[in-house]
Amino acid sequence: MNRMPVAERREQLIEAALAVASRDGIDAATVRAVAAEAGVSLGVVHYCFQDKAELMRAMAHAITQQNLPSGLDQIPPGAPVADVIHATVSGLWHAISEARGAQLLTYELTTSSLRQAELKEVAIEQYRGSWAAAAGVLEHVCAAAQVRFAIPIDDLARVVVAVVDGFSLAWLVDGDDVAALRGIEGFGAYLASLAIPLEPGAADSGSTDDDPSAAHSSVTPA
Amino acid sequence: MNRMPVAERREQLIEAALAVASRDGIDAATVRAVAAEAGVSLGVVHYCFQDKAELMRAMAHAITQQNLPSGLDQIPPGAPVADVIHATVSGLWHAISEARGAQLLTYELTTSSLRQAELKEVAIEQYRGSWAAAAGVLEHVCAAAQVRFAIPIDDLARVVVAVVDGFSLAWLVDGDDVAALRGIEGFGAYLASLAIPLEPGAADSGSTDDDPSAAHSSVTPA
DNA sequence: GCGTGACTTGAACGCTTGTCCAAGTCAAGC
DNA sequence: GCTTGACTTGGACAAGCGTTCAAGTCACGC
Numbered sequence: 210m211n212r213m214p215v216a217e218r219r220e221q222l223i224e225a226a227l228a229v230a231s232r233d234g235i236d237a238a239t240v241r242a243v244a245a246e247a248g249v250s251l252g253v254v255h256y257c258f259q260d261k262a263e264l265m266r267a268m269a270h271a272i273t274q275q276n277l278p279s280g281l282d283q284i285p286p287g288a289p290v291a292d293v294i295h296a297t298v299s300g301l302w303h304a305i306s307e308a309r310g311a312q313l314l315t316y317e318l319t320t321s322s323l324r325q326a327e328l329k330e331v332a333i334e335q336y337r338g339s340w341a342a343a344a345g346v347l348e349h350v351c352a353a354a355q356v357r358f359a360i361p362i363d364d365l366a367r368v369v370v371a372v373v374d375g376f377s378l379a380w381l382v383d384g385d386d387v388a389a390l391r392g393i394e395g396f397g398a399y400l401a402s403l404a405i406p407l408e409p410g411a412a413d414s415g416s417t418d419d420d421p422s423a424a425h426s427s428v429t430p431a
Numbered sequence: 432m433n434r435m436p437v438a439e440r441r442e443q444l445i446e447a448a449l450a451v452a453s454r455d456g457i458d459a460a461t462v463r464a465v466a467a468e469a470g471v472s473l474g475v476v477h478y479c480f481q482d483k484a485e486l487m488r489a490m491a492h493a494i495t496q497q498n499l500p501s502g503l504d505q506i507p508p509g510a511p512v513a514d515v516i517h518a519t520v521s522g523l524w525h526a527i528s529e530a531r532g533a534q535l536l537t538y539e540l541t542t543s544s545l546r547q548a549e550l551k552e553v554a555i556e557q558y559r560g561s562w563a564a565a566a567g568v569l570e571h572v573c574a575a576a577q578v579r580f581a582i583p584i585d586d587l588a589r590v591v592v593a594v595v596d597g598f599s600l601a602w603l604v605d606g607d608d609v610a611a612l613r614g615i616e617g618f619g620a621y622l623a624s625l626a627i628p629l630e631p632g633a634a635d636s637g638s639t640d641d642d643p644s645a646a647h648s649s650v651t652p653a
Numbered sequence: 654g655c656g657t658g659a660c661t662t663g664a665a666c667g668c669t670t671g672t673c674c675a676a677g678t679c680a681a682g683c
Numbered sequence: 684g685c686t687t688g689a690c691t692t693g694g695a696c697a698a699g700c701g702t703t704c705a706a707g708t709c710a711c712g713c
Contacts, residue, residue, distance in 0.1 A: 212660060212709065234546035236458075240701060250662050252704085261701060316600075317542045323535055323603055324456035332604045368614060371597030378538075378596055379589065381545055382554045392590060399621070434679065434690060462671060472692050474674085483671060 219257045219267070222247050226268045231310035235317040238268075262327035269318050269331040272311060273338045290354040291401040297346060298397035302390060305377055313381050336370070343369040356404035365403070372396045441479045441489070444469050448490040453532035457539040460487075484549035491540050491553040494533060495560045512576040513623040519568060520619035524612060527599055535603055558592070565591040578626035587625070594618050 213221070225247035230238040240254050240261055247253075258264040284293055305312050315335065322332035343366035351357055358365055373393065380389035435443070447469035452460040462476050462483055469475075480486040506515055527534050537557065544554035565588035573579055580587055595615070602611035 215660080218660085234542075236546070239699080241699085251664095251702095252662060253660085255702065256660070313542060313545055316538065317546075319600065319604065320456075320535060320539045320542060324458070324539075336601060336604045364610075364613070367601065367610060368617070371601055371614060372594055373597070374600055375593030375595070375597035378541065378600075379558060379593055382541065382558045388586075388589060391586070392593060395590070437690080440690085461669080463669085473672095473694095474692060475690085477672065478690070 215257055218249075218253065222249070222254060222257055222264065223267050223271050226264055227271060227311075227314075230268065230317075231308075231314050235265075235314060235321060238265075240264075260327070262325075265318075265321075265328060266331060269322070269328070269335065272315060272318070273335050276311075276315070277338070277342050284349075284353045286353050288354060290350070290356050290404040291398070293350050293354045294397045294401045294404075295394065297350060298393055298400075299390070301346075301373070302393045305373075306380070306386065306389070309381065312377055316378065316381075339370045340366050343367075350404075351407075354404065355407045357407055359403050359405055365400075369400075437479055440471075440475065444471070444476060444479055444486065445489050445493050448486055449493060449533075449536075452490065452539075453530075453536050457487075457536060457543060460490075462486075482549070484547075487540075487543075487550060488553060491544070491550070491557065494537060494540070495557050498533075498537070499560070499564050506571075506575045508575050510576060512572070512578050512626040513620070515572050515576045516619045516623045516626075517616065519572060520615055520622075521612070523568075523595070524615045527595075528602070528608065528611070531603065534599055538600065538603075561592045562588050565589075573626075573629075576626065577629045579629055581625050581627055587622075591618075591622070 222243060226238050226243045229242050229246045233242075241251060243264070244251050244254050254261075254264065258267070284296060318328075319332045319335060322328040322330075322335075340363070344362050347358065347362050347365055347369070351362075360368075376389050376392045376396075379392075380386070444465060448460050448465045451464050451468045455464075463473060465486065466473050466476050476483075476486065480489070506518060540550075541554045541557060544550040544552075544557075562585070566584050569580065569584050569587055569591070573584075582590075598611050598614045598618075601614075602608070
């Protein structure tokens with residue numbers, strides 16, 4: 210194989226690992242399979258990574274980062290909340306459903322991380338990333354549609370991630386695109402019902418009037 | 432080891448497999464580890480099961496069945512919907528949170544099933560069971576609280592399973608009992624908001640006035 | 654041009670895995 | 684009591700795994 214600086218080779222191996230694991234599952238991503246996918250001999254992997262675990266951590270980090278939302282800023286400002294949320298949510302869903310293997314891999318990574326100490330940080334990193342991303346999207350929605358939410362953004366972000374996870378998992382199992390989209394868009398409509406119009410001239414940060422010390426026993430609109 | 436008819440030995444091995452896999456993860460449930468857990472020598476496992484895959488399928492079947500809801504019939508009839516749902520949902524959550532390893536195992540089984548052909552039917556069986564159980568619980572709630580739902584029971588059951596899955600997964604990762612319970616109970620409150628009181632004397636089956644051919648683009652109450 | 658050191662190679666090692674099997678053991682029926 | 688057959692045992696096997704390493708190769712700076 211062509212010579213390559215180690216940093217570049219690492220990136221290539223991470224991509225190869227991602228390809229194998231997305232296609233055939235995390236257990237199929239053996240050191241040998243990754244080397245073969247990259248067109249590289251076995252020893253190279255351990256030249257670039259101390260462990261197999263280090264390769265897996267790097268792969269998890271890569272898939273976490275490339276799952277961050279994109280194309281948010283194309284939403285026309287001033288549109289109705291329902292439209293903004295619908296566009297955002299269905300965009301997110303299509304990104305997920307077009308990468309079935311990668312989505313399944315994220316769940317495999319989560320469960321693996323919860324079982325083996327060497328991958329301890331992987332799952333929580335995944336979820337911290339997802340929650341932060343969801344919060345970012347929600348704030349973006351607030352800004353674009355001039356609304357705030359009846360629930361603190363961080364709490365709502367957790368709900369968003371949970372619901373998307375749940376519907377994704379069900380879709381991975383039964384492959385029912387219609388039911389999945391219906392569920393996700395239904396949740397989008399519910400989200401829209403939580404939005405409270407922002408009176409012009411008020412502060413633009415969402416839901417600051419909520420008492421953060423109060424327990425939120427309900428996520429339904431007041 | 433004491434002699435035992437093969438059917439009984441199978442049950443014992445399934446229990447042992449469940450114990451190992453719940454405690455240490457599905458990958459730790461090797462034939463040897465299961466045999467050791469059962470206090471039985473290696474060959475016994477292949478005397479009782481053709482394959483390791485057959486043992487895994489049997490284990491999946493067992494955990495699916497023991498996850499069915501119980502204690503539903505203790506709900507006092509005639510109680511307010513919100514109370515009935517709250518009791519049901521928090522009971523369900525405590526059952527989950529007291530069996531962390533088993534809950535994690537169900538996700539490991541789902542992802543494994545989606546990757547290896549020998550376990551093909553496992554995941555869909557799991558979810559068919561969950562959806563049916565959720566629908567059963569919802570119908571029970573309808574009967575106990577004298578309500579119907581604004582959404583077809585089967586659609587709502589899918590939502591329930593998705594939301595519970597999502598919050599469970601997040602809880603497995605970050606261990607935040609408070610956030611999980613808040614999320615789950617918030618969803619319960621949302622569910623209660625979907626309930627429509629049943630006028631006395633009307634038919635007792637829920638939501639039959641919904642046009643099943645119409646696409647449900649929203650799960651928010653009309 | 655010529656080292657020098659970064660990069661590559663593939664054989665080898667020890668370990669674990671699922672599966673098989675010949676031999677052993679024991680309870681039940683005649 | 685003996686025979687039969689269901690049940691048990693644990694060693695053996697091949698395959699695959701992560702990891703190591705001595706040897707080879709090539710590009711780059713002097």
